[in-house]
Amino acid sequence: MPATVINANRLTKRYGVHTVLDAVDVEVQAGECWGLLGPNGAGKTTLLRMVIGATPPSLGQLQVLGYPIPAQATSMRRRIGVVPQKDNLDPDFTVVENLRTYASYFGLKGPVLERRLEELLAFAALESRRNAPISTLSGGMQRRLSLIRALLNEPELLILDEPTTGLDPQARQVLWQRLRALRGRGMTLVLTTHYMEEAQRLCDRVTILDQGRILETGPPQELIRKYIEPQVVEVYGVGLDDWHRTVAASLVERSERVGETMFYYAHDERALLAALNQQPELTYLHRPANLEDVFVKLTGRELRDGQ
Numbered sequence: 001m002p003a004t005v006i007n008a009n010r011l012t013k014r015y016g017v018h019t020v021l022d023a024v025d026v027e028v029q030a031g032e033c034w035g036l037l038g039p040n041g042a043g044k045t046t047l048l049r050m051v052i053g054a055t056p057p058s059l060g061q062l063q064v065l066g067y068p069i070p071a072q073a074t075s076m077r078r079r080i081g082v083v084p085q086k087d088n089l090d091p092d093f094t095v096v097e098n099l100r101t102y103a104s105y106f107g108l109k110g111p112v113l114e115r116r117l118e119e120l121l122a123f124a125a126l127e128s129r130r131n132a133p134i135s136t137l138s139g140g141m142q143r144r145l146s147l148i149r150a151l152l153n154e155p156e157l158l159i160l161d162e163p164t165t166g167l168d169p170q171a172r173q174v175l176w177q178r179l180r181a182l183r184g185r186g187m188t189l190v191l192t193t194h195y196m197e198e199a200q201r202l203c204d205r206v207t208i209l210d211q212g213r214i215l216e217t218g219p220p221q222e223l224i225r226k227y228i229e230p231q232v233v234e235v236y237g238v239g240l241d242d243w244h245r246t247v248a249a250s251l252v253e254r255s256e257r258v259g260e261t262m263f264y265y266a267h268d269e270r271a272l273l274a275a276l277n278q279q280p281e282l283t284y285l286h287r288p289a290n291l292e293d294v295f296v297k298l299t300g301r302e303l304r305d306g307q
């Protein structure tokens with residue numbers, strides 16, 4: 001396998017006059033977990049759809065597993081797995097029927113298929129639901145089924161578009177554990193997510209995309225160190241504005257208001273915490289800086305709807 005699994009050079013996608021991806025450069029190395037982050041409409045799904053050969057670039061070069069895309073997308077697709085943003089399981093079929101249908105596209109049959117089905121059902125903890133119709137599965141189960149369907153052809157590269165959106169905290173943890181296991185076996189993972197904690201925990205490197213342009217790429221901890229003071233104190237409550245103006249603003253390096261919460265960023269937060277302890281009306285949360293702080297700083301705080 002080439003060391004560079006995805007190589008995109010000045011990749012651009014236009015729909016009419018609307019430029020959805022604007023000269024994007026991407027390099028994903030074999031064995032890493034790469035996260036693509038960005039507000040709604042940033043172009044994440046569009047980029048992934050180009051990588052899997054589902055939509056052609058308007059401009060730029062793209063190679064996946066060494067294949068030029070879209071020219072050799074068919075050969076490339078046999079070696080990758082895809083978990084789409086919306087589950088597209090066949091609702092008329094059971095769990096195992098969905099898997100068998102998909103396996104037939106890869107010519108899988110006989111004892112090899114039977115063994116793989118058992119392994120994957122166990123991996124997704126779906127053995128007891130093998131004959132259940134799709135409509136009777138919870139959201140978490142459907143997501144796990146989409147995951148193992150994408151693993152049937154033993155892909156070298158697994159692409160997941162928002163794998164845990166809509167899942168409850170336990171279901172999300174289960175999926176994280178499975179993805180970490182795959183990463184541990186050397187599989188290259190590409191995922192998009194709106195959950196910064198997920199990206200911070202799973203990804204070796206993340207790219208932050210906004211309005212079709214790359215803002216930053218790097219390991220989560222490096223980006224946090226580069227952009228955010230190490231300590232964050234979130235404060236809300238009655239009298240916040242006055243207290244901020246007269247006391248807090250001068251005690252920290254940087255502050256920002258989001259809705260009814262004030263975010264204070266500092267290298268040394270002790271004076272601020274001492275002042276907060278004199279203010280029973282104010283509620284606060286003191287925590288280390290995280291990837292969400294970086295995301296919000298780089299992409300801004302206004303709501304995005306992708307135009």
Ligand SMILES: Nc1ncnc2c1ncn2[C@@H]1O[C@H](COP(=O)(O)OP(=O)(O)OP(=O)(O)O)[C@@H](O)[C@H]1O
Binds near residue numbers: 039085306307
């Ligand atoms: N087939 C299409 N025709 C025209 N515009 C499109 C098409 N597909 C996507 N777009 C536009 O491209 C932009 C990026 O969409 P995309 O789905 O890639 O965003 P995203 O980052 O995946 O967002 P989300 O987080 O909401 O899933 C949006 O403005 C969208 O409306």
Ligand SMILES: [Mg+2]
Binds near residue numbers: 161
């Ligand atoms: Mg999307």
